[in-house]
Amino acid sequence: MDRATSRARVQVDVPLSVDREAGVPLAVQVGDQLRAAVRGGALKAGERLPSSRRLAAALAVSRTVVTEAYQQLYAEGWLDGKHGSGTYVADLPAGSAAPAPERAAFVLADEPEPGPGRIDLRPGRPWVHGYDAAAWRRAWRGVGEFPPQDRSDPYGLPDLRAQLAEHLRRARGVPAGAENVLVTRGTGHGLDLIAATLLTPGDRAGTEEPGYRVARTVFAARGAEVVPIPVDEHGVVVEALPDDLSVLYTTPAHQYPVGGRLPIPRRERLLAWARRTGAIIVEDDYDAEFRYDVAPLPALYGLDPDRVILLGTLSKSLSPDLGLGWLVAPPRLLDAIALRRTTLGDRTSGPVQRAVAALLRNGDLDRHLRRQRLEYARRRAAVVALLGDRVKGDTAGLHVLVELPADAVPEIARKARERGVLLDTTARHHHGPHRVHGLVLGYGSAALHEVKRGCAVLAELIEGLDHPFQ
Structure with missing residues (x-):
């Protein structure tokens, strides 16, 4: 330059x-x-x-x-x-070898956004237009009855913690009470609180490969050595886990981005590994509310509450704009996390917590989730019908993996973009050499007719790949 x-x-x-x-x-x-x-x-x-x-x-x-x-x-x-x-x-302090670990930002100002007429089939974006406007207004009217507070509980509002514990017991079979729940600002924030509490510089933290990039980013920012752990079509490969990990981040309900769900025998081997090595498993239950054609498997936390911290969020089920999530942990770990949070001066918005508590208390969030499941099921069915056997990981969540030859992925993504369809590739989710090749197709934010049109474009491009001379 x-x-x-x-x-x-x-x-x-x-x-x-x-x-x-x-x-x-x-x-x-x-x-x-x-x-x-x-x-x-x-x-x-x-x-x-x-x-x-x-x-x-x-x-x-x-x-x-x-x-x-x-x-x-x-x-x-x-x-x-x-x-x-x-x-x-950045303006780093004189003599510093690395930036202060508290500094973290996950969005770039120039991250491309879909323009008019484009169909966004990238993962991680929910359908935010299906909410019940009357229920939303009702929840926020109640917030106005509370005056501003000069301090906040590092665990979260007691009412919301109790409502979340009941919701998790009902929806996921999680055996937790309010004393096990801490309210966060979302998955990334929960991960950072865990890393700040449990990790010291040089500790080894495992993440799935390919996997959720924010987990790698958070662990690295806290000074940990990030260890990629391979996954297969079912999830994390337990036999590949080293014995010296302090923390393992995993997505057993719907592996991100491959889409597998960890079967019970492998879950039991994973928990046995954690008990033997003393590692803490961080279970991200990011889209477990949305499941199709199969019964949900129990959360890892429910199988061993002493070795697992469960993360959840409303980003996929309601809106990322709320900035609210939770972590569920045994009280000894929860107390340490809350203490660390206090030293950081960290808090979650009180008005947001009160609004969400009202949505849970009135049953409005449950009704919203039932409507969203039906909506997402229709989109998922359209994806499978149009793309067929190339689709993997379609039993849950808001995204699927479309497997393709490695050398075809960039070209198909480019041609799809030229035709107004935005897609993500597996390359962006790897830490090292690529193990999985394909497109990560999200059907959360696009309307049903857009999902159908975008998948039709993709199917046509894949057909050209299979029959280049026709």
Whole structure:
């Protein structure tokens, strides 16, 4: 990149390159080089980085590669974003070897958003338009009866904790009382509280491979060594677990992004491993409310409450805009997490907690979930009907895996985007060399007719892959 200084921007002169034969994801390569440039002084605090689009063009890679690299560096605290201005090297304390672990951000200002006429089939986005407006207004009217508070309970409001415990007992068979529940701002926040409490720099924390990128980001930001643990079509491979992990993050109800559900015999082996090694299992139950054609399996927490912390969120079932989730743990761990939270001055919005408690108390959230299950079941049926045997992991949740040959994935994703369909690839969910190849197709946020049209486009592209000369 050429250095060019003007009143509006500064382009930094740092040689970057990518090696497609290295077996390391391109985003990891870009992130490692930028991190090394900051450590070595080639990038100074306050210097502006190129936009993701410009750097992607210079490296001849997709914009997603650069976006993911930047997002990881934001989360670790190496970069700062200035709204409407760009991405800058963070101002680190003098002599610091790494950013302060409390600094974490998971969204980039220039993350591409769907434009008019585009169909967004990326995962992680729920249908937020199906709520009951009358129930919503009723819940928030009650909040106005409470004056503002000058402090908050680090465990969460007692009423909400009791309502959540009853909801989890009813919906997931979780044997927990209010004393086992701590209210969070969502899954990422819950993970960070757990990491801040249980991990010290240098501890080893396991994450699924491929898996949820935020878990890797949070553990790394807290100074842990992230250990990728392979998954297969059923979930995490227990035999691949080392004995020196302090924490293991896993998604047994619907593995993200492959979609498998961990069978009972493997769950029992996983818990036996945790008892033998002393590790804590962090169970992310992120979309367990939505299940199709199969009965739900019991939560790991219910099988061994002493070795498991259960994470949940309303992001998929109601809206990520609420910023509310929970963790369920034995009291000894919950007390330690609450104490750590107090030292951080961390809190969850009291008005939001009261509104959600009202939705639970009145049965409105249960009714909402029943309506959403029917809505998502129709979309899931459309995906399976149009894409057939290539669909994996369709028994639960709001996304499926569409398996494809490795060399076909980028091309099909690109052609789909050109035709107005936004898709995610498995490449973005790997920590190391890619083990699973395909598209991660989310059917949560698009309307049913959009899901059908987007899947028809994808089916046509896959048909062209199978029969290139027709």
